[in-house]
Amino acid sequence: ERSYKVTLLPGDGIGPEILSVAVDVMRAVAEREGIKFEFTEKLVGGAAVDGAGVPLPDDTLATCRASDAVLLASIGGYKWDSNPPHLKPETGLLGLRAGLGVFANLRPVTVLPQLADASPLKREVAEGVDIMVVRELIGGIYFGEPRGFGVNESGHRYAYNNMVYSTPEIDRIARVAFETARKRQGRLCSVDKANVLQVSQLWRERVTAIGKEEYPDVELSHMYVDNAAMQLVRNPKQFDTIVTGNLFGDILSDISAQLSGSIGMLPSSSMSESGPGLFEPIHGSAPDIAGQDKANPLAQVLSAAMLLKYGLGETKAAELIEAAVSAALDKGYRTGDLMSSGKTLVGCKKMGEILLETL
Amino acid sequence: ERSYKVTLLPGDGIGPEILSVAVDVMRAVAEREGIKFEFTEKLVGGAAVDGAGVPLPDDTLATCRASDAVLLASIGGYKWDSNPPHLKPETGLLGLRAGLGVFANLRPVTVLPQLADASPLKREVAEGVDIMVVRELIGGIYFGEPRGFGVNESGHRYAYNNMVYSTPEIDRIARVAFETARKRQGRLCSVDKANVLQVSQLWRERVTAIGKEEYPDVELSHMYVDNAAMQLVRNPKQFDTIVTGNLFGDILSDISAQLSGSIGMLPSSSMSESGPGLFEPIHGSAPDIAGQDKANPLAQVLSAAMLLKYGLGETKAAELIEAAVSAALDKGYRTGDLMSSGKTLVGCKKMGEILLETL
Ligand SMILES: CC(C)[C@H](C(=O)O)[C@@H](O)C(=O)O
Numbered sequence: 207e208r209s210y211k212v213t214l215l216p217g218d219g220i221g222p223e224i225l226s227v228a229v230d231v232m233r234a235v236a237e238r239e240g241i242k243f244e245f246t247e248k249l250v251g252g253a254a255v256d257g258a259g260v261p262l263p264d265d266t267l268a269t270c271r272a273s274d275a276v277l278l279a280s281i282g283g284y285k286w287d288s289n290p291p292h293l294k295p296e297t298g299l300l301g302l303r304a305g306l307g308v309f310a311n312l313r314p315v316t317v318l319p320q321l322a323d324a325s326p327l328k329r330e331v332a333e334g335v336d337i338m339v340v341r342e343l344i345g346g347i348y349f350g351e352p353r354g355f356g357v358n359e360s361g362h363r364y365a366y367n368n369m370v371y372s373t374p375e376i377d378r379i380a381r382v383a384f385e386t387a388r389k390r391q392g393r394l395c396s397v398d399k400a401n402v403l404q405v406s407q408l409w410r411e412r413v414t415a416i417g418k419e420e421y422p423d424v425e426l427s428h429m430y431v432d433n434a435a436m437q438l439v440r441n442p443k444q445f446d447t448i449v450t451g452n453l454f455g456d457i458l459s460d461i462s463a464q465l466s467g468s469i470g471m472l473p474s475s476s477m478s479e480s481g482p483g484l485f486e487p488i489h490g491s492a493p494d495i496a497g498q499d500k501a502n503p504l505a506q507v508l509s510a511a512m513l514l515k516y517g518l519g520e521t522k523a524a525e526l527i528e529a530a531v532s533a534a535l536d537k538g539y540r541t542g543d544l545m546s547s548g549k550t551l552v553g554c555k556k557m558g559e560i561l562l563e564t565l
Numbered sequence: 566e567r568s569y570k571v572t573l574l575p576g577d578g579i580g581p582e583i584l585s586v587a588v589d590v591m592r593a594v595a596e597r598e599g600i601k602f603e604f605t606e607k608l609v610g611g612a613a614v615d616g617a618g619v620p621l622p623d624d625t626l627a628t629c630r631a632s633d634a635v636l637l638a639s640i641g642g643y644k645w646d647s648n649p650p651h652l653k654p655e656t657g658l659l660g661l662r663a664g665l666g667v668f669a670n671l672r673p674v675t676v677l678p679q680l681a682d683a684s685p686l687k688r689e690v691a692e693g694v695d696i697m698v699v700r701e702l703i704g705g706i707y708f709g710e711p712r713g714f715g716v717n718e719s720g721h722r723y724a725y726n727n728m729v730y731s732t733p734e735i736d737r738i739a740r741v742a743f744e745t746a747r748k749r750q751g752r753l754c755s756v757d758k759a760n761v762l763q764v765s766q767l768w769r770e771r772v773t774a775i776g777k778e779e780y781p782d783v784e785l786s787h788m789y790v791d792n793a794a795m796q797l798v799r800n801p802k803q804f805d806t807i808v809t810g811n812l813f814g815d816i817l818s819d820i821s822a823q824l825s826g827s828i829g830m831l832p833s834s835s836m837s838e839s840g841p842g843l844f845e846p847i848h849g850s851a852p853d854i855a856g857q858d859k860a861n862p863l864a865q866v867l868s869a870a871m872l873l874k875y876g877l878g879e880t881k882a883a884e885l886i887e888a889a890v891s892a893a894l895d896k897g898y899r900t901g902d903l904m905s906s907g908k909t910l911v912g913c914k915k916m917g918e919i920l921l922e923t924l
């Protein structure tokens with residue numbers, strides 16, 4: 207019997223509800239596949255600020271590090287919005303990513319035929335979209351030093367952040383992206399702002415070199431970030447795999463997600479050089495609907511599938527989960543975010559029950 | 566007779582073709598309105614690299630500074646793409662903006678009913694969109710120091726750019742944005758990444774303070790840049806006026822522009838504290854169709870209208886131009902970028918002639 211330690215981080219808002227569905231689903235496939243999970247639940251985000259005085263308790267990070275994979279739900283909420291930076295939920299999330307060294311964030315976006323109508327894009331623009339955004343997650347302006355506040359010669363306050371990348375940081379994310387593109391359609395688009403930023407010039411130089419030396423079979427192109435944002439809306443089907451830095455990846459992956467019209471459906475995985483991976487939905491903690499059994503648990507469930515596939519190598523179990531999600535949609539079940547006429551509206555728990563029946 | 570000095574900067578690619586149409590249109594309204602224009606044409610961008618050895622000759626900047634308004638077409642092209650930074654067309658554009666001190670870039674995006682079908686968005690999402698993006702144009706990471714390349718303790722190369730804003734820089738763009746919102750629907754959304762960046766925290770603090778103290782009548786909201794990018798695609802009609810920094814404004818204004826499906830239609834104005842304004846289309850130099858009489862001159866023509874209205878206070882003349890553009894579209898004339906069935910395809914020159922007839 208294969209046995210895995212999985213740390214569960216419910217976080218804030220709708221986090222606990224959706225994570226509970228995902229855990230039930232994992233337990234069900236575990237039974238079918240002869241897998242054993244040892245789940246440990248820990249605090250992070252606003253819940254950790256309230257419960258332990260900091261958004262990322264040492265104990266949480268240590269437990270995550272000692273596990274085989276980490277399943278995170280979502281963090282943040284109005285309640286902590288005016289906290290000082292070191293007591294913000296987001297600070298816990300960034301600390302978790304950095305603490306686990308998960309530099310490679312993979313965000314797959316597909317527009318399922320069942321859901322193409324949910325997209326704000328015209329059907330012919332949206333249908334068939336299948337993009338993988340590979341985002342560098344623990345470098346760039348999110349973590350760059352120096353950063354902070356100052357007073358200039360004229361006595362005026364100013365604030366600054368440093369967008370910085372070194373060659374090893376660029377090289378390792380480029381390799382992940384090329385490997386990813388190779389397993390897909392073999393096309394990689396690297397996004398930067400090399401017409402203005404030095405950091406983008408080094409980025410472009412290194413990605414180009416790695417492509418030439420190590421991945422001549424992958425078709426590499428480059429695009430400026432403003433144009434990429436525009437092209438994602440104009441004709442998203444032109445993209446296969448996209449690789450970019452932390453800030454641009456934050457923006458572009460959210461645009462990509464929105465193309466599907468159903469960000470409640472989209473999972474992500476974040477991998478390090480060797481330690482456990484971190485798996486989380488792309489969406490936030492949706493404090494406005496928290497605790498009302500209205501949330502869509504599918505992004506969380508699909509994040510659990512990514513955990514099984516990429517984090518533990520349990521491909522069979524992952525595919526069972528993906529098939530159950532597809533079947534539930536085929537049968538017409540929808541949470542409120544995806545509801546359209548002729549479909550059956552269900553809550554978060556009920557969606558979980560439907561998945562369990564299918565399994 | 567009112568007399569104005571206008572510097573013309575045709576730049577690269579389709580620039581000369583579209584500018585020539587705009588100048589003809591300006592001459593026509595000038596005659597009708599008893600205005601006199603003294604046009605001086607100067608080099609900028611790739612054309613200036615080729616013709617004068619630098620992308621922004623001193624003489625160009627001096628002439629622009631001494632004029633009442635500057636009408637720029639577009640810069641850039643494959644030919645100069647691998648030039649060193651100081652010989653890139655973009656460096657000329659950034660130098661021009663900084664040299665003129667045009668800190669406030671206004672990019673209006675409306676989806677004209679005649680063109681709603683050109684949008685990649687569903688008609689019900691796109692129709693009626695009317696957004697003004699106010700972008701800070703001469704600060705932030707585009708110009709922040711220090712910037713450059715280095716070698717770290719481990720002997721690895723790195724590159725970095727500094728995103729920095731001071732309170733006077735934030736305050737003045739915030740005031741322009743609040744004034745703009747006041748003349749529109751009275752709603753301003755400030756976009757930042759204050760959950761991660763200190764520079765955004767100062768931005769949010771100052772915009773909030775100025776709103777409270779000087780513009781209590783304007784409804785102010787804040788949004789993170791990733792969410793704003795997503796919301797622009799999901800439901801663009803929720804926005805009235807958006808204010809943001811240089812880099813985020815670059816990205817968000819391109820998304821907004823794409824919503825209309827017709828970036829060949831969109832003008833922009835850039836204003837300084839006191840000197841001449843800079844007026845240019847949002848689109849680029851489209852080197853692939855340059856010199857083929859295929860370009861859409863309407864963004865350039867509408868930029869000339871913005872020049873008249875905001876740069877010279879010639880509102881009547883501006884409105885004549887806007888009406889001529891609307892009439893040409895109503896009559897069914899379209900350049901290739903906007904062509905759809907049942908419409909009449911025309912080239913750049915022909916579109917110019919149609920505008921002149923209408924005037
Ligand atoms: C919450 C926030 C810090 C985070 C980010 O910017 O990385 C989020 O937007 C995301 O994309 O996971």
Ligand SMILES: CC(C)[C@H](C(=O)O)[C@@H](O)C(=O)O
Nearest residue numbers: 401402432641655658659815
């Ligand atoms: C050409 C480039 C430097 C420029 C910018 O990034 O400002 C362009 O994208 C724009 O938006 O005007």
